[in-house]
Amino acid sequence: MVGLTVNGRSFNVDVDASTPLIYVLRNDLALNGPKLGCGTGACGACTVHVDGRAVRSCQTPLSTLRPDARIVTLEGLGTPEKPHPVQAAFVAEQALQCGYCTNGMIMEAAALLAAQPNPTEGQIRQHLNGNLCRCGCQQRVVRAVQKAARGGV
Amino acid sequence: MTIRTEVDLGRRAFAIGAASAVAGLTIGFRWALAQAPQSGPPVPPMIRSNPRLDAWVRIAPDGGITVMTGRVEIGQGMLTVMRQVAADELDVAPERLTLISGDTAQTPNEGVTAGSLAVKLGSTALGLACADARATLIGVAAKAWSVEPGAVKVEDGQMLGPAGQRMSYGEAAGRISLARPVDVAAKRKSPAEQRIIGTSYPRVDIPAKVFGQPVFIHDLRPAGMLFGAIARPPAYAARLVSADLDAIRSRPGVVEVVRDGSFLGVVARREEQAQAAAHALAKAARWDAGAPLFGGQDVFDYLLTAPSETAVVHTAKAEAPPAATTHKAEYRRHFQAHASIGASCALAQWQDGRLTVWSHTQGPFPLRGDLAKGLRVSPEAVRIIHAQGAGCYGHNGADDVALDAALLARAVPGRPVRVHWAHEEEMAWEPWGSAMVTRLAGGISADGTLAHWTHDVWSFPHSTRPGSDAGCNLRSAWYLADPVLPGKAADIPLPTGGAARNAVPIYAAANQTITSHFLSAMPIRTSALRTLGGYFNAVSAEMFIDELAALSGRDPVAFRLANIRDARLGAVLRKAVELAGWVPGVVGKRALAPEMIGTGVGLSRYKNSDAYVAVVAEVSVSTKSGLVTPLRLWSATDTGRAVNPDGVLNQIDGGMVQAASWTLQEAGRWNSGIMTTVDYGSYPIQDFLTTPLMHSVVIDRPEQPSLGAGEGSQAPAGAAIANAVFAATGRRVAEIPLTPDRVLAALKA
Ligand code: FES
Ligand code: FES
Numbered sequence: 001m002v003g004l005t006v007n008g009r010s011f012n013v014d015v016d017a018s019t020p021l022i023y024v025l026r027n028d029l030a031l032n033g034p035k036l037g038c039g040t041g042a043c044g045a046c047t048v049h050v051d052g053r054a055v056r057s058c059q060t061p062l063s064t065l066r067p068d069a070r071i072v073t074l075e076g077l078g079t080p081e082k083p084h085p086v087q088a089a090f091v092a093e094q095a096l097q098c099g100y101c102t103n104g105m106i107m108e109a110a111a112l113l114a115a116q117p118n119p120t121e122g123q124i125r126q127h128l129n130g131n132l133c134r135c136g137c138q139q140r141v142v143r144a145v146q147k148a149a150r151g152g153v
Numbered sequence: 154m155t156i157r158t159e160v161d162l163g164r165r166a167f168a169i170g171a172a173s174a175v176a177g178l179t180i181g182f183r184w185a186l187a188q189a190p191q192s193g194p195p196v197p198p199m200i201r202s203n204p205r206l207d208a209w210v211r212i213a214p215d216g217g218i219t220v221m222t223g224r225v226e227i228g229q230g231m232l233t234v235m236r237q238v239a240a241d242e243l244d245v246a247p248e249r250l251t252l253i254s255g256d257t258a259q260t261p262n263e264g265v266t267a268g269s270l271a272v273k274l275g276s277t278a279l280g281l282a283c284a285d286a287r288a289t290l291i292g293v294a295a296k297a298w299s300v301e302p303g304a305v306k307v308e309d310g311q312m313l314g315p316a317g318q319r320m321s322y323g324e325a326a327g328r329i330s331l332a333r334p335v336d337v338a339a340k341r342k343s344p345a346e347q348r349i350i351g352t353s354y355p356r357v358d359i360p361a362k363v364f365g366q367p368v369f370i371h372d373l374r375p376a377g378m379l380f381g382a383i384a385r386p387p388a389y390a391a392r393l394v395s396a397d398l399d400a401i402r403s404r405p406g407v408v409e410v411v412r413d414g415s416f417l418g419v420v421a422r423r424e425e426q427a428q429a430a431a432h433a434l435a436k437a438a439r440w441d442a443g444a445p446l447f448g449g450q451d452v453f454d455y456l457l458t459a460p461s462e463t464a465v466v467h468t469a470k471a472e473a474p475p476a477a478t479t480h481k482a483e484y485r486r487h488f489q490a491h492a493s494i495g496a497s498c499a500l501a502q503w504q505d506g507r508l509t510v511w512s513h514t515q516g517p518f519p520l521r522g523d524l525a526k527g528l529r530v531s532p533e534a535v536r537i538i539h540a541q542g543a544g545c546y547g548h549n550g551a552d553d554v555a556l557d558a559a560l561l562a563r564a565v566p567g568r569p570v571r572v573h574w575a576h577e578e579e580m581a582w583e584p585w586g587s588a589m590v591t592r593l594a595g596g597i598s599a600d601g602t603l604a605h606w607t608h609d610v611w612s613f614p615h616s617t618r619p620g621s622d623a624g625c626n627l628r629s630a631w632y633l634a635d636p637v638l639p640g641k642a643a644d645i646p647l648p649t650g651g652a653a654r655n656a657v658p659i660y661a662a663a664n665q666t667i668t669s670h671f672l673s674a675m676p677i678r679t680s681a682l683r684t685l686g687g688y689f690n691a692v693s694a695e696m697f698i699d700e701l702a703a704l705s706g707r708d709p710v711a712f713r714l715a716n717i718r719d720a721r722l723g724a725v726l727r728k729a730v731e732l733a734g735w736v737p738g739v740v741g742k743r744a745l746a747p748e749m750i751g752t753g754v755g756l757s758r759y760k761n762s763d764a765y766v767a768v769v770a771e772v773s774v775s776t777k778s779g780l781v782t783p784l785r786l787w788s789a790t791d792t793g794r795a796v797n798p799d800g801v802l803n804q805i806d807g808g809m810v811q812a813a814s815w816t817l818q819e820a821g822r823w824n825s826g827i828m829t830t831v832d833y834g835s836y837p838i839q840d841f842l843t844t845p846l847m848h849s850v851v852i853d854r855p856e857q858p859s860l861g862a863g864e865g866s867q868a869p870a871g872a873a874i875a876n877a878v879f880a881a882t883g884r885r886v887a888e889i890p891l892t893p894d895r896v897l898a899a900l901k902a
Contacts, residue, residue, distance in 0.1 A: 033365030042833040074365035098228025099362030100543035125841040136810030138844040
């Protein structure tokens with residue numbers, strides 16, 4: 001049994017401690033936000049927050065998490081009723097096509113804005129550079145992050 | 154803010170019993186109406202194959218409206234467009250509609266959602282059906298009130314009479330039957346009457362995707378679900394000699410190990426257990442490697458020398474003054490991949506000999522047919538329900554994985570089995586976009602008009618999707634002990650074309666000869682990648698026209714304008730160069746500086762019949778490293794009536810980014826037996842830092858029919874980038890992608 005705290009709730013899961021976090025979040029806890037993309041740390045689709053930092057859950061075996069680690073997924077970031085500013089901005093800017101990369105974009109951008117509330121466009125691009133979008137929505141994503149930073153939603 | 158969620162997957166996906174009852178009804182009637190009389194107004198193609206009105210729209214006594222589309226959401230906003238069209242024609246709020254899409258038991262058979270046809274064909278049919286339904290319901294109210302139909306108004310599904318009478322759609326629907334052929338004479342609203350069509354109505358699926366609600370096929374978790382994974386051969390031609398299945402059966406979590414010929418797979422309780430077991434199984438198995446790809450030849454040599462079907466596919470002949478300047482060129486394009494961010498996934502369940510598959514296929518009905526062939530069951534025993542996947546950009550592994558899941562699920566009857574390929578597996582095993590070679594020749598008269606133009610194209614197939622008459626186009630079927638092989642691949646003939654798509658020039662050359670050299674056998678399996686042959690044929694033609702302009706000392710924009718006859722092509726070109734602030738000039742060799750900036754243009758009409766798009770690109774070229782960086786792109790698009798202008802812009806910009814990636818960095822490589830560029834390190838795609846700034850506009854033409862836009866910008870964007878490199882350096886890099894080594898080689902030449 002491994003214990004973990006996700007979106008403010010505690011869970012015990014009966015898995016090997018070497019299991020990457022993404023499988024536990026998606027298949028044991030039935031969370032939909034983090035997506036399994038490359039599985040090798042190269043695309044960012046699986047991004048979650050651990051103690052406020054954006055991490056790639058496909059590269060995070062449970063054994064590497066501290067017992068009191070606070071894990072937040074897209075579902076815990078905001079809700080339709082109380083959206084995180086980045087989520088609201090993604091809706092306002094229609095900043096996606098298929099939406100498979102969207103989780104990673106939002107989680108990564110939210111972590112950026114928490115650390116740096118007024119990033120330049122170049123800083124946003126730099127920060128999101130490890131997040132891939134095959135639909136080609138990069139410009140809309142940058143616009144949405146700028147909008148969230150301005151608080152203009 | 155208001156949140157609209159498109160689908161409740163959990164509920165819809167497993168409400169099988171009720172839905173099947175409806176299914177018999179809808180499908181059972183199609184036969185009788187297929188022979189409807191052929192006089193009168195033209196019958197839209199999708200109505201011809203799905204003539205019944207209640208196959209498209211149903212109205213319940215409580216006024217609940219359900220519309221059905223065979224089109225599916227592949228990340229391009231199609232379901233939003235369908236909702237806009239239906240709501241506008243029915244005069245109800247879009248939110249009120251229940252939309253069912255891509256379910257072989259419930260929706261019309263519209264084949265495949267691809268080729269930018271969804272708006273053009275799908276929404277035309279659905280719009281007509283909804284217009285017919287509205288007119289029919291108004292007719293009921295008018296008759297009841299003894300007034301002219303024109304005197305009845307509709308407000309959000311409520312009909313209002315001149316004397317204050319009211320009747321709901323539900324009540325009127327109870328007095329008639331929609332179980333009859335669509336009246337193709339029904340009148341759709343004029344653009345002036347439309348309120349929702351033509352607006353940037355927000356995508357209905359976006360909020361759910363932004364808040365992590367269940368939307369994707371990966372989010373389906375039926376009780377008792379197991380996970381499957383395939384143990385892949387080390388090469389396409391490899392065959393299994395032996396494998397120790399028992400060793401794998403004893404691994405943790407493994408429920409079943411399946412072998413059928415060279416098809417090997419594992420079913421396990423956990424996803425990561427299935428993957429690890431399949432990996433171990435593939436590695437420990439003994440395989441016979443098979444023959445080397447292309448007989449060990451370079452693919453371009455192979456394309457030019459292997460047997461091909463050669464056919465002149467288009468000619469034009471006219472008197473023209475003799476050519477004063479002539480030119481020939483050869484261009485090459487490497488294999489390129491769909492490279493979806495999420496690999497292909499399917500969920501399959503067998504129950505009493507019947508199979509249900511949840512799939513992100515582009516064509517639920519064609520998939521059903523090929524699955525039935527591969528599994529040797531009747532199509533009636535198979536139901537496909539569409540659920541969204543990651544963007545696919547054409548025929549990727551979406552269909553293949555459905556057979557994988559079905560083959561594994563057959564070993565555990567009653568249990569749903571999900572198979573989600575790994576990214577590397579997708580890259581190795583999905584069909585790739587074909588490597589191609591083009592050779593162009595042309596001549597210009599002294600007055601600057603084109604005297605002749607020839608275009609030859611060598612290509613592997615661009616459409617080997619499920620649904621062809623012969624054989625089974627699902628990969629694992631070829632590896633079974635008793636294999637079900639694919640039929641011989643056929644090319645798609647012009648006017649839309651596959652290998653020769655967009656090979657017919659948009660320029661008014663007096664004499665034209667277009668020749669296709671089609672290689673139906675494909676050592677590396679190929680199929681539809683967004684635009685099929687269109688991207689490379691149009692990029693070739695645009696590179697060539699720039700070279701002709703340079704040779705004859707003319708500005709590329711002025712030269713194009715002098716040689717086009719279609720005013721809409723001219724309009725998008727003028728708009729794009731105006732946005733870019735184009736400075737006319739003649740491209741020629743320049744002294745090399747460490748960093749060189751250039752501006753190029755690309756112009757295309759997709760399929761010679763869809764959206765008109767012009768793009769101007771500005772790039773910088775490092776003459777030291779050979780690296781090309783796209784800096785800015787300006788585009789103008791004419792897609793006729795834009796049903797959703799923001800949706801069009803999203804597609805156009807997205808297509809330009811994808812084209813930048815194809816044009817500058819993407820090339821498949823292989824060893825003797827299999828693709829080796831299978832991860833983001835060896836097959837990188839566009840990232841944020843190299844994405845150019847984009848400024849795009851849509852020229853709306855409400856009076857014109859809607860044209861497909863989803864694949865309109867790739868060719869002109871790719872061409873503009875290649876031509877910007879030409880303008881920057883005066884040297885042509887004739888092989889796509891324009892990687893640093895190729896740029897350096899061209900600079901030295
Ligand atoms: S899935 Fe984790 S980085 Fe790609
Ligand atoms: S929206 Fe499809 S991958 Fe980004």
